[in-house]
Amino acid sequence: MLPYPLLTASLILMWLLLSGFTPGQFILGTLVAVFASWAMASLRPDKPKIRKWHLIPKLVAIVFFDIIRSNIAVAGVLLFGRGKGRRPGFLTIPLEIEDRTALAVLAIILTSTPGSAWLEYDQHDRTVLLHVLDLLDKNEWIDLVKNRYEKLLMEIFA
Amino acid sequence: MSAIIIFTAVSIAQLMIGAAMAIASLRMFRGPRAQDRIIGLDTLYVSAMLLLVTFGIGTGRVVYFEAALVIGMLGFVSTVALAKFLMRGEVIE
Amino acid sequence: MGLVVDIPLWGAIAVAFFLIVGASLTLIGAIGFLRLPTFYERIHAPTLGTSWGIGGIMLASMIYFTLSTQRFVLHEILIGIFVTVTTPVTLMLLARAALHRDRAEGNPDVPGKAHEEDGD
Secondary structure, three states, X not given: OOOOHHHHHHXXXXXXXXXXXXXXXXXXXXHHHHHHHHHHHHHOOOOOOOOOXXXXXXXXXXXXXXXXXXXXXXHHHHHOOOOOOOOOEEEEEEOOOOOHHHHHHHHHHHHHOOOEEEEEEEOOOOEEEEEEOOOOOHHHHHHHHHHHHHHHHHHHOO | OHXXXXXXXXXXXXXXXXXXXXXXXXXXXXXXXXXXXXXXXXXXXXXXXXXXXHHHHHHOOOHXXXXXXXXXXXXXXXXXXXXXXXXXXXXXX | OOOOOOOOHHHHHHHHHHHHHHHHHHHHHHHHHHHOOOHHHHOOOHHHHHHHHHHHHHHHHHHHHHHHHOOOOOHHHHXXXXXXXXXXXXXXXXXXXXXXXXXXXXXXOOXXXXXXXXXX
């Protein structure tokens, strides 16, 4: 009946947010959401499996904190840090996660934190090419990606 | 009192975002290569979206959010299309 | 601009604070966007505007409309989620396009491709 319950629920919520919380809009939104999730089911057969729901708030909190921290760092670099030993550079990191959704989440996290950008994922080698604004310590970045994000993502999308 | 604070803050924020838009369009005109121009356009529309939201706060109307959402969607689709074109165009050449 | 409804002072200060933080981060991002020398460095600058630039202004707007209309206004969350999800997509696509072009021209500053891609 409902192949993607989460998608359906968030579509209904979005519909109500945009058009007002009335019973009529709820029925209309539910219709649209159900048909949209059927269309989605015919588009993409593989379904993300989320194992440990209780770890998601932890991930969100970590990312929230990191975004604030790197915003401050990058703002400092952009305003004052010209020269002073700042070296931008490319960085290749081997990854262990294979789940598509987990990779997508990791890409969103890394790109939306200022200071690091996800360039390319190599399916064959299972490595990712990053570009980093301030590549002072290579191992620090590898450690950040592997231990801070990847471990948690592997636990969530087991 | 609070009206004055909000009015001042909204004006300052609008000036700053306007400056950001000017800088982004400068990069769009100068930008040595096509990808620089596209990313300039991307920054320009994100700033335009923010400017609309500050207009919403200044006038107290919620209509501006729909406009901001529309700008965001159109900008996203156009940037993706341009980036895709950048890749494909060179592959075929 | 005579439509500003009276809201409590702490609310006004919070709104002003988040507005200024968001707007100045957007401006700093744009300045960095102009100053950084290469394309791959420039790709980092707009993320300032799209992470906390957007976040600050959306928070300000949520506080303001929630206080002035006496009900929760959550439209901004939609815009925020939308921007957080779409910006990485555009940046990644652009970066891949730029990598592709640089490799096609044989630019020495860019790391080469390890393997041919399987599809697309």
